Amino acid sequence: MLTPKMLQALNDQLQAEYHSSYLYLSMAARCADLNLPGFAHWFRVQVQEENVHALKFFDYILLRRGTVELKGIEKPTGSWPNALAVFEDALKHEQYITRRIHDLVKLAREANDPATEALLQWFVTEQVEEEAMVDGLVQQLKVMGESPSGLFIMDRELAKRQLGAQ
Numbered sequence: 001m002l003t004p005k006m007l008q009a010l011n012d013q014l015q016a017e018y019h020s021s022y023l024y025l026s027m028a029a030r031c032a033d034l035n036l037p038g039f040a041h042w043f044r045v046q047v048q049e050e051n052v053h054a055l056k057f058f059d060y061i062l063l064r065r066g067t068v069e070l071k072g073i074e075k076p077t078g079s080w081p082n083a084l085a086v087f088e089d090a091l092k093h094e095q096y097i098t099r100r101i102h103d104l105v106k107l108a109r110e111a112n113d114p115a116t117e118a119l120l121q122w123f124v125t126e127q128v129e130e131e132a133m134v135d136g137l138v139q140q141l142k143v144m145g146e147s148p149s150g151l152f153i154m155d156r157e158l159a160k161r162q163l164g165a166q
């Protein structure tokens with residue numbers, strides 16, 4: 001059995017993953033507005049990844065015979081002048097999610113719940129990869145500045161992203 005505190009924290013993380021999904025959907029829309037279809041596609045794939053994350057928590061809660069509680073998803077707010085601003089916010093968001101996952105690990109340890117800790121280890125590794133990937137794109141955009149040809153080439157690269165592949 002999950003402790004009530006652990007169950008609540010897992011339900012909160014399920015909500016946080018859907019909030020990530022919704023935030024990235026708004027970033028996909030902004031990139032489309034900026035005439036960057038490849039960037040928009042990259043965020044669409046990111047949306048799918050976050051939905052997969054959310055469902056991992058959903059399935060795990062049920063597996064442990066806990067009650068899933070679906071909460072409201074906050075409206076994403078953000079107005080980004082350019083692609084760099086979008087990716088800088090995406091990086092900040094991933095860093096926030098990493099802190100949340102680390103807090104969950106601490107909670108699982110305190111609850112003496114190694115099964116939940118094992119689930120969370122997957123997320124610990126995933127967050128390292130996500131932060132590195134987004135940070136890499138931030139750095140690339142910084143190097144390019146506002147070069148239109150650089151953005152064009154990067155847009156074509158990002159258009160190739162597939163679910164499950166970096």
Ligand SMILES: [Fe+2]
Binds near residue numbers: 097
């Ligand atoms: Fe996630």
Ligand SMILES: [Fe+2]
Binds near residue numbers: 050094097
């Ligand atoms: Fe993420």
